[in-house]
Amino acid sequence: MPAAGLPGRAHPPESASARAPVTSHHGPPPVVRGGLPWLGHALAFGKDPLGFLRGCQQEYGDVFTVRLPSGPRTFLLDPLDHPAYFKNRDLEFAEVGAEIGGRAFGYTLEEVKRADIEEVSHQINVYMKGEPLQVMSERMQQKLVERLRELPVGAWREDTLHRWANEYIFAAGTDALFGEGVYSEELKRAYTTIDKAFPVLAMGLPVKLVPPWARAQRTLGELVRLKGPEHAALFDVRHAHFGKLGLLDFEGGFDAGLMWAAQANTVSAAFWTVLYILRDRRAREEILEEVRGVLDGQDMLAPGGPVFSKQALKSLVKLESAVTEMNRLTTAPMVPRRAMRPTELALRSGTYTFATGDDLALFPPTTHLDPEIYEDPYDFRFDRFLPDASGAPPRFFKDGQRVHFNLLPFGAGVSMCPGRFFAINEFKIAVAVLLSSFDIELLTTAVPKQDVARTGFGTLPPVEDVPFRYRRRA
Structure with missing residues (x-):
C-alpha cells in the first residue's frame, strides 16, 4: 500500500487493466427527464450539484444533457474523454465567456x-x-x-x-x-x-x-x-x-x-x-x-x-x-464550451452529435473526488501532490489509463x-x-x-x- 498522501505515484498494478469502453451510442446525448418550466433542473442541481450529476451519470451514462435557466447543457463526466473535448476545434469558449461576463459586469457581446x-x-x-x-x-x-x-x-x-x-x-x-x-x-x-x-x-x-x-x-x-x-x-x-x-x-x-x-x-x-x-x-x-x-x-x-x-x-x-x-x-468550476458548427465527439461510450449553439461543460469535482483516481478522496493529504526525487509530479490513473486532466481547479x-x-x-x-x-x-x-x-x-x-x-x- 502506498504511503499516506501519495497514492497514484507509480503505475497501477497489472490487475488494474483498462476496461473495454462501450461504444454503442451514436447521436445526440440523452436528455435528463423531469424539471420545471424555465428553471429546468436548476433546483436539484443547485441543492447538490455533485450528487445530482452523479445520479444522472448512474442512470444515463457519462454524457447527458441537463436543462438549466441559461439553456440545455451537456455534461461530460468521464475524465478520459476530456482530451477529445479540448481537441475539438468546433467547441469554443469565447461566446460563452462573453455572455457570462456580460451578465455580471455589464458589457455586451458586441463590445x-x-x-x-x-x-x-x-x-x-x-x-x-x-x-x-x-x-x-x-x-x-x-x-x-x-x-x-x-x-x-x-x-x-x-x-x-x-x-x-x-x-x-x-x-x-x-x-x-x-x-x-x-x-x-x-x-x-x-x-x-x-x-x-x-x-x-x-x-x-x-x-x-x-x-x-x-x-x-x-x-x-x-x-x-x-x-x-x-x-x-x-x-x-x-x-x-x-x-x-x-x-x-x-x-x-x-x-x-x-x-x-x-x-x-x-x-x-x-x-x-x-x-x-x-x-x-x-x-x-x-x-x-x-x-x-x-x-x-x-x-x-x-x-x-x-x-x-x-x-x-x-x-x-x-x-x-x-x-x-x-x-x-x-473547487467546483465548470469548463464550458459551445458548438460553433455541427460537430461530433468520439468518446469512450460512443459518438455524440451536437448542433450549432449547443452548450457543453465538464464538471471537475466528479474527477477531483473520484476514488478510482484518488485514494481516500475526501481526506486532506498535504503531501498528495509532492514531486518525486527527480522533480516529476505524481501521475494518476483510472481504468489503467493515465488521467491527463486529473485536476482542473481553474478551468x-x-x-x-x-x-x-x-x-x-x-x-x-x-x-x-x-x-x-x-x-x-x-x-x-x-x-x-x-x-x-x-x-x-x-x-x-x-x-x-x-x-x-x-x-x-x-
Missing part, C-alpha cells in the same frame, strides 16, 4: 467583439505571468505585511478565519493590482454585491431580478478605473488598447471582471488552506519548517524584512502541494482563470506570513460545509466561519 478579445487575452497572459507577476506578488506581500505589522506583539486576538482573510488578503491584493489606495469599504461593498449575485446571473437569472447589482456594477467599474500609484502594468497596456478602439467606456466593466477573476476565490482558498493545515499537525510542522528554511531566521514583519522571490515561492513545494490538495477538495485551455498565478501567490504568501509570524489556535474542531451556491465558479466558500485566535510572535 467584446469590438474589443479584439484575442488581443486582450494575450495581454493578460503576458502581464499576469513572469516579471510583472513577481512585481505584483511582492507588492501584495508589502501591503499585507504593512497591515499586519500594526498588530501588537504578544497580545492574543480573536477573530474568524474567513473574515480575517477578507480583511487582510483582499485589501492587499486589490492595491497590488490597481494601485495604492484603490481599496476602500465602498469598493468592497460593491464587489461583494456583484460576487454574491454572480452565480445566479451567470446561470441566466434576469438582471432585473437582482436590483442592487446594476448600482454595484457601476460603482465598481468607476472605482477600479481610478488607478492608484504603482498599479499593475497590464492596465496601462489595456487602457491604450481600449482607447485606440474607442472603448474607454467599456474599460471599467472589463477591469471589474479582471478584478473578480483575480480575487473571487482568493479569500476562500486562503481560508481552506489555513484551516486544513492547522488541523493537520504534520502538515503544519513540515510546512512551517519549510517556510523557516526559506526565511533563514529573518522576521517577515520586521521593517526591511525578507520578500519572497520567484525562486523562494517555487521552493515551497510542501506548501504548494497543500494548496493543490486544497484546490482538489474545495482549462482558453477558459482557464487569467488571475490564477497571482491568486496562488497571494495565499501562499499569506499562509507563509501567518504561520511564520503568529501563534495560531483554532477555537473549534468542526469543519464547515461548503456553500454549493457558488458551484461553477471556483472555490466554494464555507457556509459558516471558523473562530480562531492568534498573536504576533516577539
Whole structure:
C-alpha cells in the first residue's frame, strides 16, 4: 500500500487493466427527464450539484444533457474523454465567456467583439505571468505585511478565519493590482454585491431580478478605473488598447471582471488552506519548517524584512502541494464550451452529435473526488501532490489509463482563470506570513460545509466561519 498522501505515484498494478469502453451510442446525448418550466433542473442541481450529476451519470451514462435557466447543457463526466473535448476545434469558449461576463459586469457581446478579445487575452497572459507577476506578488506581500505589522506583539486576538482573510488578503491584493489606495469599504461593498449575485446571473437569472447589482456594477467599474500609484502594468497596456478602439467606456466593466477573476476565490482558498493545515499537525510542522528554511531566521514583519522571490515561492513545494490538495477538495468550476458548427465527439461510450449553439461543460469535482483516481478522496493529504526525487509530479490513473486532466481547479485551455498565478501567490504568501509570524489556535474542531451556491465558479466558500485566535510572535 502506498504511503499516506501519495497514492497514484507509480503505475497501477497489472490487475488494474483498462476496461473495454462501450461504444454503442451514436447521436445526440440523452436528455435528463423531469424539471420545471424555465428553471429546468436548476433546483436539484443547485441543492447538490455533485450528487445530482452523479445520479444522472448512474442512470444515463457519462454524457447527458441537463436543462438549466441559461439553456440545455451537456455534461461530460468521464475524465478520459476530456482530451477529445479540448481537441475539438468546433467547441469554443469565447461566446460563452462573453455572455457570462456580460451578465455580471455589464458589457455586451458586441463590445467584446469590438474589443479584439484575442488581443486582450494575450495581454493578460503576458502581464499576469513572469516579471510583472513577481512585481505584483511582492507588492501584495508589502501591503499585507504593512497591515499586519500594526498588530501588537504578544497580545492574543480573536477573530474568524474567513473574515480575517477578507480583511487582510483582499485589501492587499486589490492595491497590488490597481494601485495604492484603490481599496476602500465602498469598493468592497460593491464587489461583494456583484460576487454574491454572480452565480445566479451567470446561470441566466434576469438582471432585473437582482436590483442592487446594476448600482454595484457601476460603482465598481468607476472605482477600479481610478488607478492608484504603482498599479499593475497590464492596465496601462489595456487602457491604450481600449482607447485606440474607442472603448474607454467599456474599460471599467472589463477591469471589474479582471478584478473578480483575480480575487473571487482568493479569500476562500486562503481560508481552506489555513484551516486544513492547522488541523493537520504534520502538515503544519513540515510546512512551517519549510517556510523557516526559506526565511533563514529573518522576521517577515520586521521593517526591511525578507520578500519572497520567484525562486523562494517555487521552493515551497510542501506548501504548494497543500494548496493543490486544497484546490482538489474545495473547487467546483465548470469548463464550458459551445458548438460553433455541427460537430461530433468520439468518446469512450460512443459518438455524440451536437448542433450549432449547443452548450457543453465538464464538471471537475466528479474527477477531483473520484476514488478510482484518488485514494481516500475526501481526506486532506498535504503531501498528495509532492514531486518525486527527480522533480516529476505524481501521475494518476483510472481504468489503467493515465488521467491527463486529473485536476482542473481553474478551468482549462482558453477558459482557464487569467488571475490564477497571482491568486496562488497571494495565499501562499499569506499562509507563509501567518504561520511564520503568529501563534495560531483554532477555537473549534468542526469543519464547515461548503456553500454549493457558488458551484461553477471556483472555490466554494464555507457556509459558516471558523473562530480562531492568534498573536504576533516577539
